[in-house]
Amino acid sequence: xxxxxxxxxxxxxxxxxxxxxxxxxxxxxxxxxxxxxxxxxxxxxxxxxxxxxxxxxxxxxxxxxxxxxxxxxxxxxxxxxxxxxxxxxxxxxxxxxxxxxxxxxxxxxxxxxxxxxxxxxxxxxxxxxxxxxxxxxxxxxxxxxxxxxxxxxxxxxxxxxxxxxxxxxxxxxxxxxxxxxxxxxxxxxxxxxxxxxxxxxxxxxxxxxxxxxxxxxxxxxxxxxxxxxxxxxxxxxxxxxxxxxxxxxxxxxxxxxxxxxxxxxxxxxxxxxxxxxxxxxxxxxxxxxxxxxxxxxxxxxxxxx
Numbered sequence: 001x002x003x004x005x006x007x008x009x010x011x012x013x014x015x016x017x018x019x020x021x022x023x024x025x026x027x028x029x030x031x032x033x034x035x036x037x038x039x040x041x042x043x044x045x046x047x048x049x050x051x052x053x054x055x056x057x058x059x060x061x062x063x064x065x066x067x068x069x070x071x072x073x074x075x076x077x078x079x080x081x082x083x084x085x086x087x088x089x090x091x092x093x094x095x096x097x098x099x100x101x102x103x104x105x106x107x108x109x110x111x112x113x114x115x116x117x118x119x120x121x122x123x124x125x126x127x128x129x130x131x132x133x134x135x136x137x138x139x140x141x142x143x144x145x146x147x148x149x150x151x152x153x154x155x156x157x158x159x160x161x162x163x164x165x166x167x168x169x170x171x172x173x174x175x176x177x178x179x180x181x182x183x184x185x186x187x188x189x190x191x192x193x194x195x196x197x198x199x200x201x202x203x204x205x206x207x208x209x210x211x212x213x214x215x216x217x218x219x220x221x222x223x224x225x226x227x228x229x230x231x232x233x234x235x236x237x238x239x240x241x242x243x244x245x246x247x248x249x250x251x252x253x254x255x256x257x258x259x260x261x262x263x264x265x266x267x268x269x270x271x272x273x274x275x276x277x278x279x280x281x282x283x284x285x286x287x288x289x290x291x292x293x294x295x296x297x298x299x300x301x302x303x304x305x
Contacts, residue, residue: 008034011133013041013125013158016096019139023169024103026300027137030175031109034201036135040100040113041128042093043121046086122157129164137167140294159294159303165194167270167302168294177205179268180246181259184210184231187274191304192235195272196242206246207266208235211258224252256292263299271297275305 012027014020024040031038097113104111118124129136138159141152159166180195182188192208199206210228228250239246249266251258263271273290294301 008036009133010036010038010135010137011041011125011129012038012100012137013043013121013139013154014096014100015042015121015139016092016099017139017141019141019169020100021103021139022172023137023139023167024100025172026167026169026175028104028107028109029173030135030137030198030202031104032107033203034198037110037112038104039128039133040097040104040111041125042097042100042113042115043124044089044093044115044117045119045121046089046117122154122161125154125158126161129158129162133164135165135167136162137169140168140170156291156294159290162303163305165302165304167300169300170298171269171300173269173300175202175204175270177207177266177268178270178272179207179209179259179263179266180235180272181209181211181274182231182235184234185274187304189235189238189274191272191274192238194302194304196239196244199244200242204270206239206244207249207262207268208232208246209249209251209259209262211255212250212252214253225250256289256296259289259293260296260298263297268299270300270302272302272304275303 010027010031012020012024014024027038030036093115097115101111101113114128116124116128125136125138136158138155139152140155155168159168175198178195178199180188180192182192195206198204210231212224212228232248232250236246236248249262251262259271259273262268271293273293275290290301290303294303
């Protein structure tokens, strides 16, 4: 959490999907224990003013193809039709926002809402997040993306480009057990610092995970373990200064697979990663390991830039 002012503000994009509801429920748990204020954000996928020139307008469960030229009908769509579609979008948006607000009000969490218009919802989320928020809690995928545990295009773009931490919710999470992945880099130290502050407020347990390359284990298993112990000691000492304790775990294998498996076997409800790792392979970098973990994990993932 960057500072007291921003850390007290959580942004929750919603689109009416089950995943966005799970994100809202997770955000409510976090906000209630941390005293944060929540902003519910809904993005209407149309431009302002609505001109009818958009190539595609998505309404949950429906898709209206509205275009001109080579990729669509070669006739002008009546303004009355465009106005009706815009009206339905707005009505659906009001319902989505109301349902999300109810989740927070039920938990006595301070909540406000914003509705924006943007053909690219991810851009709207990213721009809004730069206005003093300390965390984005977003569903793994939207209404039209049904693959279990997958990550949708909007969520992927937000996770890749956000300047604030992003929690990708795959289930309603109490954030009671954190698996913090560390590799000795400055970025994973930032992830640890964020995790420590979160754990202190949430009463969460922390497990530190270091993954070594499988080839190293084949060549010298004792060296693999010693390197892992050396790295973990650095982070354990940092936690000790904060009067926090943690369990530790060392694995040798494919990094993303080892992280996902450790989360499963350890029954952790949140995996925490720094946005860039160390080594030439950038082992915990977005677009590589982090993308793989978000795709493969059944549990929620928190990315800390």
